[in-house]
Amino acid sequence: MKAGVLYGKQDFRIEERPRPSAGPNQLVVKIEYAGICGTDVEFYKIGMVPAPLPMVLGHENVGTVVEVGEGVTDFKVGDRILCGPPSACEQMCPSCRRGETNVCIYGFPKTAGIGGPDGGFAEYFLVRDVAHTMLVKIPDNVDPKDAVLFDVICVSLHGVRKSRFKVGDNVVVSGTGPIGLAAIQFLKVGGANKIIALGTNSEKEPLLKKYGADYFINARECKDIGNEIKKILGSPVGADVVFECAGNMESLSNCIYQCVKPGGQVVVLGTIQEPMNIVPGSFSIFEPDIQFSFVYTEEEVRIYLDMLAAGKISFPGMVTDIISLDECVEKGLDRKDRRGQLKILINPNL
Template structure:
């Protein structure tokens, strides 16, 4: 079968590889759609970072079950599925507590993330544990199902946070993760969802997805505006940009007992002035990946709370992954989510 293998920065190779063989407890899935994630682009630009050279990348994906191994009962051939990319031990204290994202063996003994430490979905087929195949309803398209994984990342952050119905939220950064945070905050019935970004087209998209207010910090003081809008500060600020200016602004715009929830993966250290938090007893929390959120994300998507097609700005063939995918993402910042398919019939 055809697959895109990662070797180093700017070195993805389309190769013919053997189709995966099914084994007990696993399923082979015919890949339908794969989303290009920011972490994939980081590997393309500066890798290897987390991806093992020679690995088939791709971790945001949907497909149709092609074959199941011995002992599999949760899915059958022909089932349409969204796919979890966490390959964990299932036996450590974190896995047993439902915190699969914190598996003690992550990165050890072959455990880790499909698309980084094991072969992922930039291919025609992928092998994964059957329990990581989550059936989707007929009302949910396979394109939208490919966005369940990043949706789970954002829902995990929202569920971990102090954001509940009627509380206020600020989202710093309106990239794909920031925009999905808007959707999840809307699903949780936040009273205000304030989005901060320097790109006007992203701010317009945020409004379409449910933001109540958008702020361009190049045009106004974001902290002052947020405090004015929320009577002194926001209940939860989600930091999805990963740079010093947004980190600092997020710490300064919190209400008393407010929370800064870090969702971004930072490339550089940032500084903190603790007094910005101490006097109001505000806290900083962190969110990594997801644990058990797939079913809830599927329900949110299937409810048609927003038009998910707004997030899909381009669809391409697997053969065009580098030029039409990675390079387009780097050179044209208007794109939000580019979906990739190995099947010509999907386009």
């Protein structure tokens, strides 16, 4: 079979490998789509993962079960499933015992395509431990191109559920990529009053409005973001809840200093890989609640699929490119022009 393998910094190779076989408590999945995540791009750029290289990347996977190992009873050949991070660790750490598998102390390094087991940038994917992998059947009426978005969409779903957001709140979403778009969709469904999208690309405004944003502010062009938000809200204070979805310090600073009302909440969904350059004493007098949010649980993946199947949510235009494994570097990991690009999927069968 064909597989996309990371060997080091900007060293990604397409190889022929033997098709995997299922041992006890294992599955083999024929991949339909694998999503390219910002994490994959970062791994490619720095040439490092939380495990020895080489490794097949890809932790956002959907496909069809083609082989079932001894001891597997919950899945059969022909099932369409999505394959996520660990559902719970073998050690059942304190987080897993509470059902908070997203903050399992062992889980992230054991996620296929991230921490050791090979991922789904391949024609076939071996689920090495069925009992401790987030495997969820895809409803018949759900398109696999929507199902494979579970990773990025459920990051937003988890953050919204973890927040203090309630019906009628005014909200700001900073960041207009897939996580921000998904957050806007869930906030709209959840009954937000006014949704303000804060971004840096005015060309996205029609799509943001389609997803449910009521207003758009270009953070690079607006000279006083805080005052503009207050004018929109008709209030002397900012938003009730602010969601940071861009994953950079400029966005987080805007959220804290410009967007949130005194006593409001900032929820950090983006993964910020920069030193923090904020001065707590300059805003702590207003007692904002700063809440960090990380990935999602299996329950939230099931909620996402159920809402898709019921037609309660949709993500039109989220998938902007479907590419082959051979195009993975040029059109995915090392793509030069990302204007208008949201989610890129790999179809290894192309």
